[in-house]
Amino acid sequence: MPGGDQTGPLGLGPMTGRGLGYCVRYNTPGYANPRPRGFGRGFGWRRWGFVPIERTIPIQNIAVYPTQPQQLTKEQEITMLENDAKVVEAEQKALNQELEEIKKRIEELRKEK
Incomplete structure (x- = not known):
């Protein structure tokens, strides 16, 4: 206690x-x-x-064989690339906004001198 x-x-x-x-x-x-x-x-x-x-724990002998990658159809590949492009564009927009905020802050600090 x-x-x-x-x-x-x-x-x-x-x-x-x-x-x-x-x-x-x-x-x-x-x-x-x-x-x-x-x-x-x-x-x-x-x-x-x-x-x-x-x-003891018996060791299991499991062989893993590599598999061949599946081939995408042209429609699947187009859809995948379009989705990737949307994601990259959204990231680019967010980064541009952040860059503008940083530039504004730099200008504010320079004016205060």
Whole structure:
């Protein structure tokens, strides 16, 4: 408990923290407490068996073959290029506006001198 008033972190009540204080029946608060030990706590006990088994992941041999790019029809290519042109024109318009704003700001700063 940060203030020792049994309210827990952020005043949310007991047993709402990381379990490092007196509330979990340890004699000392903080990192001096031992870690819990027992079955099922990362010791490799599978299905409560008592022989630790090394956990391995089999490597899958998957061959990926490159595929040929699909040929577009002339109509598909025209549509794609028209869409690309629209995007580039919109970007050009936005950049021109930004450039004009920068030039205006430069002129304002030169007049203030």
